[in-house]
Amino acid sequence: MKLFAEKALLGTGWASEQLLTIENGVITQITQGIADDADKVVSTIIPGMVNCHSHAFQRAFAGFSEQGSEGKDSFWTWRNIMYQFLEQLSVDDAQLIATQLYIEMLKSGYTRVAEFHYLHHDNQGAPHNELEAMANAIFKASNASGIGLTMLPVLYQFSGFGEQTPNHGQRRFINSTAQFNELVSACAELAKRTPNTNVGIAPHSLRAVNKQGLIDAVNHVRSLDDKAPIHIHIAEQQKEVADCLAHYQKRPVQWLLDNVNIDKHWCLIHATHIDENELNGMVETGAIAGICPTTEANLGDGIFPTTEFMAKQGTIAIGSDSHISVNPVEELRLLEYAQRLIKQQRAILATTKTPSVGLNLWQQAAKGGAQSTSSNTGELAVGKQADIVVLDQDKLNCFATGEKYSLDSLIFASQNNCIKDVMVNGQWVIEDHQHPLEQDIQNRFTDLLAKLSS
Template sequence: MKIFAERVLLSEGWKSKQTLTIENGIIISITSGKDESAECVGTVIPGMVNCHSHAFQRAFAGFSEQGSDGQDSFWTWRNVMYQFLANLTAEDAKTIATQLYIEMLKSGYTRVAEFHYLHHDINGQPYSNLATMAEAIFEASEQSGIGLTLLPVLYQYSGFGQLPPNAGQKRFINQTNTFNNLVSDCYQLSQKFGNTNVGIAPHSLRAVDKSSLQDAVAHIRALDSEAPIHIHIAEQQKEVDDCLNYYQQRPVQWLLNNFQLDPQWCLIHATHINEQERDDLIATKAIAGICPTTEANLGDGIFPTAEFLAQGGTIAIGSDSHISVNPVEELRWLEYAQRLIKQQRALLATLEQPSVGQYLWAHTAKIGAQSTNSNTGELAVGKQADLLVLDENKLSLFAARDAHVLDSLIFATQNNVISDVMVNGKWCIRNGAHAIEQQASAAFAQLLKQVSQSL
């Protein structure tokens, strides 16, 4: 397959009139000029990687916005989540994930890291096939066409000090040996499904202890020495306070002191991080996984993004609870939160790359690929062909010089300007549409109607 791009954002920057040759999902050559056999497209940019997703939560977006006399918080939001998922089946999980992944593709995500913790049946009992729920996620990724990094979640306790799990968490809980067996089963599944891989996600320091975390890390690294390891950490101030009370250390500080972090670790949120933790985290080359729309929706707080990036830190973005499924909105709010704090503009850029939009898109796509251990995130020879084609008619209504394209995309456009999406060398979205989106949305809408009656 060959495509001719009038302009394309390559790893070294914008280039005009380039032909990309793709074989077996990989870009094998990029040459100047038009190959007569190539399909002609306009503006091409790399696909975005979503570093943090809880797929089932897409189905209760909008159900948790009722007021509570100023008493609502992340912790009360969780109760709505527990109530919602109590009766979801594996088929329901597949229906939700398929709808979500099509939405992701249409908005520009070409790969997702699925932080998957809905493991057991509605009674909290393990399925005879431990990976039943996980297999539903693999099938949804296959049907939609999105690349998948599955991260089975180790979840054992309801709070620091190995507090017993509450009733709402019964579908999440695994002992370490069972969890490691589940991970092995998922690893085997990933050999059957194309464009997928497996890591792990210890849920949080409040949900696992040191010994179980050590065992889980050792197990996945025995299967794959570069497997991604993601963990929620320091998302809420209460979590920091509880960690201080139990460990006498802050969460990121404790993790850094007890584990050898590396570039395959991704610390999700890390919202409440102090300067010493920030500096020490940067030194490990681990990633901060930021989810601006969910962090805003849950009232988490704001990550010190400007300082973290200025000192050489790396970040990826995720849609987390899917209150928004749009990388443009995530990046817009990543920058806007810093502007509101600092009362300045155009903060997340560099002297080498003064375009905020271009810097953020290129950085988070590349680091998102690192967070999933996938050969994606930038367009170059040897990389997987995960790319987006922008609608020239819509782009023409905004500043459209090379230097302004991604600034316009992120800060000026209100409607989706992505017309076509390729994943692993295959077109998943053409002219803004997915081949199965109508049946997927109909099934999802029917499920939503049933679920809403129980809330």
């Protein structure tokens, strides 16, 4: 097919009157063109955003954990409530929740998701007859919705540093390393049968795995794919840093850098509490900082040193994590605003080359997200997968217009959804703000929420 865009944010920057030829899901040609040559004519296109960190089942949990207890709440009390909630979920429930979530992601401009998947077993903690049953529900949700998927099965073995015995709420997550590697291999087979998907792994955290389990799991997935993405929760909470120091005598990111062969396919999720040496180490290895601003704010985690990291050419990606928000615009807005509040300055995450904060953040996060998923996405260029977001220019015309301001208006001025159409892998999945399955899925999802909250 041929797509004509009045304005296109290409890998080289903004360009006018661009004709994109798309074959087998890939952009094969970009030329200065005329609308008469196109199958579809649109106003403004930008690359789709990659969501680098998702726990799909937590979408159904949004809103259930905001009951306070006189300032005594924290990430750790939230986690206990979450454990109680997920005890109820079946395989079918997980598939429905993920489908609802992925449709919401598409409508907001995400075109690929890295699913940090740790809900493996039944509600008694026993493996399903097919070990990959829960993972297969996620693959089915991806296929039904049309979003690209990077499946990251999670290795979870302990409840704390020092190989502490898992608690009751964690029983659905636990695998031996051998069983986990079997699951990863099964997911790799599912990916071969599901379009636009790939597989990596996610050792949950340094508190939930030991060194040998971590290394064995990495070696196994890299035997299947030498570019397989590896994601890990790290340094999210100050308690985690203190516990790691007490056990390993090193801070979490420093221990990881010293003990594992980190490369550009590693994504360190949160990395909120890092020192200068750890920050420099992440930059030197090429590891991606997977930042989840709305969830980190919701859980009271803290603020990643984004200004300093990006100033040293560190690579960032964004994720919606617990899905208290499912909107890349809000993630990027909060990413910048948190830095403004700390620095007491404005327009911080821009560069001399790219003075538009919105443009710089969208481009950097899209490219970093592609790197975090080892996917051929992240920019509009010949040879790249056709993951394309069409902006609703009628809505954006209410704010500062023109190439110079388009992404700033999208991220910092608009309050409504300004994503009109979305293409993933050469297929339209959102047209005129709508997904073909959304009403049916939403009706079933609201019924499920009513059952879970009764």
